[in-house]
Amino acid sequence: MIQLKQVSKRYGDIVALDHIDLTVQDGECVVLIGPSGCGKSTLLRSINRLIDTDQGDILVNGQNISTYKAEDLRRQLGYCIQGVGLFPHLSVFDNIAIVPQLLKWDKVKIKDRINTLMDLTGLPLSYLSKKPHELSGGEAQRVGVCRALAADPSILLMDEPFGAVDPMTREQIQLAFRKIQRELKKTVLFVTHDMEEAILLADRIAIMYKGKILSLETPGGLINGKHDPFVNEFIGADYPLRLLKRYTLADLKVINVDSKSQLNQVSYLNEFSTAKEILSEILKSGSQEIMIQKTDKTKVIVSYEALIELLQKVLNNEIV
Secondary structure, three states: OEEEEEEEEEEOOEEEEEEEEEEEOOOOEEEEEOOOOOOHHHHHHHHOOOOOOOEEEEEEOOEEHHHOOHHHHHHOEEEEEOOOOOOOOOOHHHHHHHHHHHOOOOHHHHHHHHHHHHHHOOOOHHHHHOOHHHOOHHHHHHHHHHHHHOOOOOEEEEEOOOOOOOHHHHHHHHHHHHHHHHHHOOEEEEEEOOHHHHHHHOOEEEEEEOOEEEEEEOOOHHHHOOOOHHHHHHHOOOHHHHHHHHOEHHHOOEEEOOOOOOOOOEEOOOOOOEHHHHHHHHHHHOOOEEEEEOOOOOEEEEEHHHHHHHHHHHHOOOOO
């Protein structure tokens, strides 16, 4: 658990953090989002004591961070940043192994842990001997995630970790991270500028502006909240449509296809496609419904009505 109690930080006349109160529960992913200069990264860096605050208390797993030696605190926290920060002279294996080696894990335990993480992030074991310059941007980001998770920390601090890769690769890494988070249930504080990334990954979204948290809601809860005018402008009128990226075919009411189906055209989508992609395909088809073939070859029909029904469930807090 991470707890911030009335945390403030000033740089001269500039208020970077203004009496911040925030609790990130065990196993929860809270995403910080807001315009540049709103205090997101300052807040994150204050937790691992890269920045000293002027006021307030920060607790990690119930203990005030001021009572830790800085190096002992940081060994408990996985830290992943934009641009990765891999050591160029070290192999992928040695980059990932740094913290476990500092903690004096035995070699077998380190190897087993690294093999597990490579599998989780979809990287082949043959990459362990590569140097960072031999990796693509997306591969390097995955190695960065492996390194942050290497010592099995209970808490992950992630500062725009996927911001330096192309959009297609970024989405693949986001989906991989969401899968990892659902499996490992780490406590995550994640900084981003990308609302769709926040929607996809967050259990709760904290919208920051001028050093304050103006809103702290589930992605679905942002639709219903009575917000500060800045929050309404920031999330935008199209927020309900963007929210569809959070859901997949599994969240939609579908009709199993039988031999009497009049739909002959099968979409290229599958059960892993987002509800937003499904809506786009329906609109392009000029129809009210499309046929989707799952990876097990079964076919279903999904309709525009099913998407409206999904959003209604979100509005009624029947689905998160």
